[in-house]
Amino acid sequence: MVGIVLIFLSALYKSLKGLWAIAIYVFLGKTSSFNYTYISLGLIAFAILILIFSILSYRKFLFHINYEADEFILNKGVFSSENIAISFDKIQQVYFKRSIIQRIIGVYNVVIQSAGSSEKEIEIKALSEEKAMLLQQKLNSFIEEESKAEEEELSTESFPEEKKKTVYWEHRLTFTDLLKLGVTSNYFRGFGLILIFFSSLYNQFADLFTENEYADEAANYLNTFQSVGEILMVLTFMFITVFLVGIVVSIIETFLKYFELKLTQSKDSLELEMGLKTNTKVSLHPNRVQILRLITNPIQRKLNMYQLQLSLTSSTETQKKNRINIPGLSWDKATKASRFLHHHEREEGEVYKPHKLWFYRRLFWGIVPVLAAALGLNYIFETLPNPVVLGLALVYAICIFLYQHKVYQKINLEISEEFLVKSTGLWSKMQVIIETFKLQSISVSQPIWLRRRKLVNITFHTASGDVRFPLVNEAFVTQVNYLLYKIETSTKAWM
Amino acid sequence: MAAIEPEATFTNKAIPSKELPDYRLESLERVSKRLLSKILAGLGVFLIVMIIVAAILYTRDLFAVRYIIFGLLGVLFLMGLISTYHYFAQKNYGFVVREKDILFQKGVLVMRTTIIPFNRVQHVSTTQSLFDKYFKLKNVKIFTAGGQGSDIKIPGLTPEKALHIKEWIAHKIVEEEVDE
Numbered sequence: 001m002v003g004i005v006l007i008f009l010s011a012l013y014k015s016l017k018g019l020w021a022i023a024i025y026v027f028l029g030k031t032s033s034f035n036y037t038y039i040s041l042g043l044i045a046f047a048i049l050i051l052i053f054s055i056l057s058y059r060k061f062l063f064h065i066n067y068e069a070d071e072f073i074l075n076k077g078v079f080s081s082e083n084i085a086i087s088f089d090k091i092q093q094v095y096f097k098r099s100i101i102q103r104i105i106g107v108y109n110v111v112i113q114s115a116g117s118s119e120k121e122i123e124i125k126a127l128s129e130e131k132a133m134l135l136q137q138k139l140n141s142f143i144e145e146e147s148k149a150e151e152e153e154l155s156t157e158s159f160p161e162e163k164k165k166t167v168y169w170e171h172r173l174t175f176t177d178l179l180k181l182g183v184t185s186n187y188f189r190g191f192g193l194i195l196i197f198f199s200s201l202y203n204q205f206a207d208l209f210t211e212n213e214y215a216d217e218a219a220n221y222l223n224t225f226q227s228v229g230e231i232l233m234v235l236t237f238m239f240i241t242v243f244l245v246g247i248v249v250s251i252i253e254t255f256l257k258y259f260e261l262k263l264t265q266s267k268d269s270l271e272l273e274m275g276l277k278t279n280t281k282v283s284l285h286p287n288r289v290q291i292l293r294l295i296t297n298p299i300q301r302k303l304n305m306y307q308l309q310l311s312l313t314s315s316t317e318t319q320k321k322n323r324i325n326i327p328g329l330s331w332d333k334a335t336k337a338s339r340f341l342h343h344h345e346r347e348e349g350e351v352y353k354p355h356k357l358w359f360y361r362r363l364f365w366g367i368v369p370v371l372a373a374a375l376g377l378n379y380i381f382e383t384l385p386n387p388v389v390l391g392l393a394l395v396y397a398i399c400i401f402l403y404q405h406k407v408y409q410k411i412n413l414e415i416s417e418e419f420l421v422k423s424t425g426l427w428s429k430m431q432v433i434i435e436t437f438k439l440q441s442i443s444v445s446q447p448i449w450l451r452r453r454k455l456v457n458i459t460f461h462t463a464s465g466d467v468r469f470p471l472v473n474e475a476f477v478t479q480v481n482y483l484l485y486k487i488e489t490s491t492k493a494w495m
Numbered sequence: 496m497a498a499i500e501p502e503a504t505f506t507n508k509a510i511p512s513k514e515l516p517d518y519r520l521e522s523l524e525r526v527s528k529r530l531l532s533k534i535l536a537g538l539g540v541f542l543i544v545m546i547i548v549a550a551i552l553y554t555r556d557l558f559a560v561r562y563i564i565f566g567l568l569g570v571l572f573l574m575g576l577i578s579t580y581h582y583f584a585q586k587n588y589g590f591v592v593r594e595k596d597i598l599f600q601k602g603v604l605v606m607r608t609t610i611i612p613f614n615r616v617q618h619v620s621t622t623q624s625l626f627d628k629y630f631k632l633k634n635v636k637i638f639t640a641g642g643q644g645s646d647i648k649i650p651g652l653t654p655e656k657a658l659h660i661k662e663w664i665a666h667k668i669v670e671e672e673v674d675e
Contacts, residue, residue: 069669080624085661087668090617114617115640313640440615440641445607461645480610481517487612488595494615495640 053078063124065138072112072139074122084122088142090114096132097123108132112139115313115463115495169336171263173274177305177328178258182251184299185327258327263337270340272326282324286341287495288312290438290464294334294431301429306334310341311464313495322464342419342435343492349416350479354471355455359408366400413469415479418486420460422467432467434460436483437490444480463495518598518610523589530651531585533630538574545570590649592660595667597637599647609647613667615639621657633657637664 056078063074072091074084097109107126114121127135173181259276270284293309300306307327329337339345371393378389406426414421420439422432443459450456454474460467549563580603589600596612617638627633633654637647652660 069665071665077622080622080627082620082622083661084618084620085665086618087665090668114638440639441609441611441645443607443609443644445602445605447605451606459644461639461641463640466642466644477517477519484518484596484610484612488614490614 061124070142072122074124086112086114086122088139091139091142094136094139096136102126110135168265168267169333170265171261171326171329171333171337173258173261173328178255179251180303181258181300181305181328182254183247184297184303184305185250185254254327257325261326261328263326263329263333265337265340270337272324280324284310284324284341286343287493289341290434290462290494291467292338292341292433294338294433295425295428297428304330306331308334308337311462313463338433342433344418344435346419346421346433347416349414349419349421352413352415352469352472352476352479354408354411354469355453355473356408357453357455358411358471359404362404362407363401366404367397371396413472415483420467420483422469434462434467436486437492438462438494439483439487440494442480442483444477518591518608521591521593521598523591523598523600526585526588526590526649526651527632527653528585529630529632530588531581533626533632533651534581534585535578536630537626538578542570542574585651588649588651592663597647597660597664599649609645611637611639611645611647613664616664616668619661619664621661623654635660 057076060078060081061074061076063072065071066073066085069085070088072086072088074082076082091112092115093111093113095111095113097111098107099109102109102125105126107128110124110127110132112122112124124135256276258274261274262272264271272280272282272284274280289310290313291311293311295307295309296305305327306329307325308329310324310326312322312324326337374393375389378384403426407424410426410429411424412422414423415436418436420434420436424430424432440461440463443461444456445459446456450471455471456474456476458469458472458476458480460469545567549567552558552563553560583603584601587600587602587606591598595614596610598608598610600606600608617640619638620636622634622636623632631654632650633652633656635647635649635652635657637649639645649657649660
């Protein structure tokens with residue numbers, strides 16, 4: 001009964017939210033009393049309909065526990081119906097949630113959470129206290145049984161060492177390390193930050209500027225430059241300033257984010273602590289890491305600095321910090337850390353590259369639209385003589401060609417016994433490393449225009465994001481079969 | 496090896512077995528032809544609503560007749576497009592339930608095949624809309640811990656088949672646990 005009230009209220013609330021336009025019309029519009037009676041009648045009819053709907057949806061909302069199959073089963077839906085079955089061991093958490101209305105009525109909102117996105121959880125809106133407790137208890141007893149079994153396994157092997165808590169190795173970022181990192185990190189980021197900063201500043205003071213005489217003065221100042229050479233000099237000067245400011249911003253950002261970074265490994269844990277403004281403290285467990293990225297650029301590589309980026313499974317407590325960056329690791333420590341986080345040693349495997357078509361396609365999109373626009377504009381406004389434009393176009397095309405060619409050279413996918421490694425990047429190089437048994441599923445897509453060429457795009461799905469690899473030959477299918485075989489024969493817990 | 500490591504490492508190439516079952520060789524099961532009827536019925540209802548709206552507009556004299564006719568023609572044209580799309584979509588839906596995984600294929604211009612191993616399935620649900628009920632159809636949804644792209648929704652199954660698939664997967668999930 002209480003359930004009906006709650007469903008009714010929430011349904012009413014939802015539909016009224018959709019009808020706010022009418023409400024405004026009623027209150028603000030020039031409505032005669034004649035209209036009022038109609039509207040109120042309509043509203044009453046509407047409310048009755050929703051009440052009927054609520055009663056029906058209450059009666060159709062049925063759940064039970066199937067002890068034979070160890071499943072929680074839920075049926076719901078009035079017009080359309082849905083049947084959901086979750087087996088106990090897939091349930092991550094059972095918890096209560098109460099809104100004000102639910103508090104007043106004295107019911108509980110039970111949420112049953114399984115791995116994956118929040119859309120995939122089940123909500124039971126109104127359960128009486130005893131029923132809610134009973135359900136939680138029942139489900140939790142099953143969950144705990146399993147986690148206990150797991151814990152026992154763990155504790156037997158790790159207890160003797162646990163007491164000593166010997167630190168195997170430690171990684172700290174010193175002041176100079178932070179400085180080095182800041183200087184060698186991606187300036188474009190810093191540059192972007194400045195742009196954002198100034199554009200917001202400009203927006204705030206735009207009104208001031210328009211009335212300011214400084215603007216005119218600046219324009220006059222610019223006009224005083226007679227020769228092209230002077231303008232060029234000013235431009236280079238500006239460029240250098242922006243570049244330098246970019247570096248400074250990068251350094252500041254690095255200091256804020258990674259100040260006093262400390263990574264310690266003991267026998268069975270990897271602890272991370274860092275940050276000036278917000279202090280982050282995480283314990284990194286191998287099972288929670290789904291994707292590991294190893295990032296560096298030529299300068300950092302010379303300085304023996306590598307960045308580890310870990311993608312973790314999302315869970316309620318750490319929803320925001322799903323990606324963790326650990327910069328400034330030496331190659332030695334980076335491998336040590338990844339060795340801890342992975343169950344196997346990396347081995348060389350078969351290397352795949354996208355088809356040449358990928359390169360041609362990127363070449364096309366890099367060159368043609370820009371050149372077409374530039375040539376078109378020049379044709380209309382006739383600012384530059386044609387030979388100059390053609391020359392510039394040629395230089396641009398060659399630059400893009402060289403760039404894309406390099407990019408194409410660098411991209412590849414390596415599949416070994418236990419790992420999937422995608423390498424990309426011209427300047428800032430990145431390796432995306434996934435353990436094959438942590439894959440959730442694989443998608444292969446083929447646009448019909450690539451059917452003749454026998455090319456497919458592959459998407460690897462993991463619990464913390466997808467990794468795509470474009471335009472591989474259909475022969476890659478053997479690898480898909482192999483990966484499926486690896487997933488299906490694996491008995492390791494992926495989480 | 497990619498140039499990211501400082502030194503070269505030894506090689507030990509993994510050779511994938513050619514004898515592994517090839518997912519492409521499986522013959523796909525098709526979904527029920529009633530799926531198309533269902534979609535056409537939905538479109539039909541939409542068209543009727545549109546005609547009623549047009550009629551009201553006509554009687555109220557709110558728009559000139561030719562605008563109403565243009566509008567209706569536009570709606571008809573769009574519906575023709577949607578119908579052709581669904582004709583091919585319905586033809587291309589296909590799935591195979593194997594011993595260890597389920598394979599689902601769909602697409603009109605881009606064919607997409609997704610394969611979910613049973614030991615990565617989080618839960619399974621069946622859904623049925625009002626139209627589905629009328630045409631005796633059911634959808635099976637299979638969820639994994641991955642993102643949206645990694646889930647499967649097979650539409651247009653007969654209720655028996657839907658139930659069968661669901662039971663099969665549930666059975667497989669439980670079996671998996673026993674193995675461990």
